[in-house]
Amino acid sequence: MANDIQVRQPAGSKRLPDNEQWTQRFEIRSSSSNRLYIVAQNKQNGLWGCSCPGYLSNRKCKHLIDGCGLLESQINGRKELVQRKAEKFG
Numbered sequence: 001m002a003n004d005i006q007v008r009q010p011a012g013s014k015r016l017p018d019n020e021q022w023t024q025r026f027e028i029r030s031s032s033s034n035r036l037y038i039v040a041q042n043k044q045n046g047l048w049g050c051s052c053p054g055y056l057s058n059r060k061c062k063h064l065i066d067g068c069g070l071l072e073s074q075i076n077g078r079k080e081l082v083q084r085k086a087e088k089f090g
Contacts (some may be wrong), residue, residue: 007039007048007068010060022049028063039063048075 009015010024016025022040027084029036030052048070054061055075064070 007041007070010067013039018043028067031062037063039068 007024010028012029014027016027016038018025021043022042025038025040027036028039028050035052037050039047039048039050047066048064049055050061050063052061052063055064059075060072064075065072
C-alpha cells in the first residue's frame with residue numbers, strides 16, 4: 001500500500017476533515033467554472049481520487065495530475081480502467 005504518496009495542495013484549496021473511506025481531503029476549484037471538487041486519498045489502497053466528471057467517467061483528471069502533481073499510477077482505479085479498455089478493444 002502506498003499511503004506515503006505526497007501531493008501538492010493547490011493554492012486557494014480548502015482542507016476538509018477525513019471521513020471513513022478518504023483521508024487528506026481538500027476542495028479544489030475548477031479552472032473552467034466556479035465548481036468545487038473534492039480530491040482525496042483512499043485509506044484502504046493509498047491511491048487518489050477526485051469528484052470531478054473527468055475522474056468519475058474515466059479515472060483521469062487534470063486536478064490530480066496537473067493540480068496536485070500525481071502520476072497516473074497513483075490515481076485510484078486508473079490501472080483497472082486501462083486494463084478493462086484493453087480487454088474490451090483487444
